[in-house]
Amino acid sequence: MDHPLRATLAAELHARPFLKLAESVSLSHYAIYAEQNSSIHETLLHALCLDTGIPLPTEGVTHYSVQSPCGWHLKWECHTEFSTFTFVIPRHDSDYFNDIAIKGVPARWFEQLAGIRFVASRMELLTGASASAARNSLRQWIDGPILVGSNVLAGGQVFCDWSVRPDGFMRFLVIDDGFREEQGGRLLQRLYEIETYRMMALLSLPIARRMSRDLDEIHASLQSLMQSMDARDADCDDSQLLVKLTHLAVRVESLSGSGGRFSASRAYEKLVLARIQELREERIEGMPTIQEFMERRFAPAMETSRSVWARHEQIAARIARAVDLLRTRVNLAQEKDVTRMLAGMERTARNQLHLQHAVEGLSVAAISYYVLSLAAAAFRALHVLSIPFDPELAEGLAIGPVVIAVVAITRRTRGRLRRRDASGEGQFLRPSRQPI
Structure with a gap:
């Protein structure tokens, strides 16, 4: 009785469940991210399964x-x-931010990530006494130029510096002060989604900078062409303009190929802002919150991308109006x-x-x-x-009738030709009713 898509679409709500965490992890x-190789994602997953002995997924899953x-x-x-x-x-x-979460993964699998690893983050979710000890020694684990932190979800704290360390990873320290069931897993997922979506949103920034120069x-x-168009005393060729x-x-239309990238960046930006709102942050004195940090660093980059694309559309509209x-x-x-040619043709026709x-x-x-010569x-x-009879007198008397007769015949002939031409033109313009 159900539509063939009902089960698939209903299951989409539960397709990506949060991690269930009840201890320090x-x-x-x-x-x-591999723009030119969309098949690399499943290839990496299958290689990881074969290298670590975990079952292969069903074909076509996302x-x-x-x-393991x-x-x-x-x-x-x-x-x-x-x-x-x-x-x-x-x-x-307490050996935080080490390779414990990826032990057993062979080095050859990580070698396949060369050039396509877009985000790499390490997170520690700490509970109990280890959480208190880590909170008291934050700078031991997160020593970036700016320490960002806030109380989140009314039951924990998050600390990070949004800096890529020499090992290639970002660090996030999460303190569990009483999360309810699955809150810890949801929080970790929101954090790495914020970083992932932020990086995907920023893909438009290099394009925007190059496009801005163009x-x-x-x-x-x-501007130069518009001034040439407006110059009244300039002898310019409109066809060349x-x-x-x-x-x-x-040239402007060739830049429109990046429109998809800008649209995707706006979508990713909305996801980043939505994930930050879901943290329900509260300020820790002396530290900027994640939202404040993003407003100062991330928002200007997104505004640059939006302004460049808006400028592109404005210039395209100006060129279209100028054309x-x-x-x-x-x-x-x-x-x-x-008009001048028709006037000349009219004068020629009159002449x-x-x-x-x-x-x-x-x-x-x-x-x-x-x-009259023949009559004479x-x-x-x-x-x-x-x-x-006198032939000279007869010839003189015949001049008038002959001239009148010739004039009448000439006019009749000219009228007949005009009627024939008009009739032929009407037949030419009249649509034919005969089947073709």
Whole structure:
């Protein structure tokens, strides 16, 4: 009875459960980003399973959670652009931020991460006496230039410095002062998601910086072209200006290929801010909270990306308007040229009509002359036959009727030709009703 997608979509709410932690744990988190190799994520997971003896996941899954024989718990998630490997193991000593969470993972597996390891974090969740001891010696474990910390979830504390240490890892120290069930696991997941999504959001920053330089050049060229368009005394070729504007439009359009990256960064930024809100931070005197730290360091970078993309859209719109204005001016100039050409054609046609009338008058005179010449010959022949009339008088009297007759015949012929031309043009313009 159910739709084929019902079970899959309903299970999506429970697809990535939080870790259930009830003791001190050590966590190592990796985010893998390989833009040109989307198959590397499953390849790494299968290689890890084969190297450590854990079962292979079902084909096509996007998340996988399993306990390994080495003692650590693996949580793997495949996202749209990246995948994450999270190793969690119970902690029973005070040698914090070491490799205990990844013991048993062969070095050859880590060698496959060369060039694609995007995030590497180590976290310690401490409870009881070990938590109090670590709180009293924070700088022993987190010695970055800025110590960031806050009370979170009304039951613990988080300390970090957001610095990548020489071993390539960031450090997060979490103190459990009375978390309820699963709060510790949710907190750790929110923390490494904040770092992962933050890094993914910042992928647009290098693009924005390169694009900003390109936009500076395009803006300067556009300003120069607009001044050329506005110069009234400049003898500029509008067609050349239109070609240059088209080239600028192509350059701007080529930058639009980064639009997907900027859109993704805005989505990741929203996730970062949402995860920070979920921490429900309270200030620890003398330390900036995670939210304050991000507002000072992360927010300006995101604002830079947004402003560059907004500037790109504004310049693209300006170029489009300039092209429309110049195209309108070119069309107006073409219409003026066509008007002048039509006026010249009209003058030529009028002159041809006058010439035609003159030719018609000369034709009437010539035809009349030839007809009268023939009539004169006929009259002389009749006079020779002794018919009693004066041939010269008869020829003179015939001039008028002959001229009138030639004029009438000429006009009738011209009228017939005009009616035939009009009838032919109407038939040409009239749509045919016969099937093709």
